[in-house]
Amino acid sequence: MFDWIASLLARGGYLAFGWLMFLETVFPPIPSEVVVPLAGFLAAEGTFRLPLVIIVGTLGATLGAIFWYWVGMRIGERRLRKLAGKYGRWFTISPKDIDKTGEWFRRRGLWAVFLARMLPGPRSMISVPAGVARMAFLPFLIATTAGTAIWTAFLAILGYTLQSQYDRVADYLDPILWVLLALAVGYYVLRLIRQRSTG
Template sequence: MFDWITGIIDSLGVVGIAVLMFAENVFPPIPSELIMPLAGFNAARGDMPLIGVIIAGTIGAVAGAYMWYWIGKRIGMRRLKDLSDRHGRWLTISPDEIDQANGWFQRHGGLAVLIGRLIPTVRTFISVPAGVARMPLKRFLAYSTAGTVVWNLFLTLCGYFLESQYERVVSWLDPVSTAVVVGILAFYAWRVATYGRRMRRHAASGSK
């Protein structure tokens, strides 16, 4: 994957960075932890402007985030609750929990999007509940862009200042990203395993 990313950046320049960051937000296995430090290293060598690298990476990432926001908005609350009613165990959430989550997102959605954009894997899918909750588009784009700029700036500057030693950044960030993914999968497995218990608890509290 490293050679593939390098080839695209070398061939397309800042446009390639935007394309890669869009793809990274659509297909999470493509890591921004490789793309942006490498782009920062190229900027340090003078192959492309630093500000252009950051702008291109941000445009691509926000475009990918908007795509997931649009998907969430198209699914909508009613359809999501219908899916939960039929396949709640595998979605790990009940219609009542969707209502609770939506209420929380209506109150704190901006902060959730901002912070979510700084967390590997989560940064991709945080856009879906924003769309489902119908967060105003301008608000979504503002928070998503802010979080994306912080993340991209950090990764790019690491590559820029470390230059040829940017592999050290990757060697540190890659295990962190892996740990986050493993944690998310473990949380999903726990949600599936405890779904029945949570539903019984909800039913008992609702009957009181």
């Protein structure tokens, strides 16, 4: 996966980078933890410029977050509760979970979005409950952009600082990535089994 991302960035430039960041938010298995530091490394080599890496990366990821916000708005809490009642066991979520999440989100939505955008796990999907809870778009956009900018800047500067050592670090990224993906799948299967045993 690392070689594919490196090749795509080298050929596609900022457009490819922004597109990858959009996809990273829409489809979480494409990790920003690989894409952004690599772009930072390319900036250290002179292929990219670091400020543009941060701006383009933030823009791409924010557009992906807006996509999921719109999906949440379209689904709505009532429809989501019905879907959870019918198909919730496959998503390891129940109608009661929807109610609890909605109540919590309405109280702490702004900070939830801001902080979640800097966490590798929930950063991609926090926009869905924001849309479902019908959080006002402007606060959502501000919190999303701010959190995304901090996360992107941190990863880009990390890749920029590592420079030539990034090649050595990259050798460890692929196996770590696949381990994280396997853990995520394992966690889902475990929740699925528990959901069936209590259902």
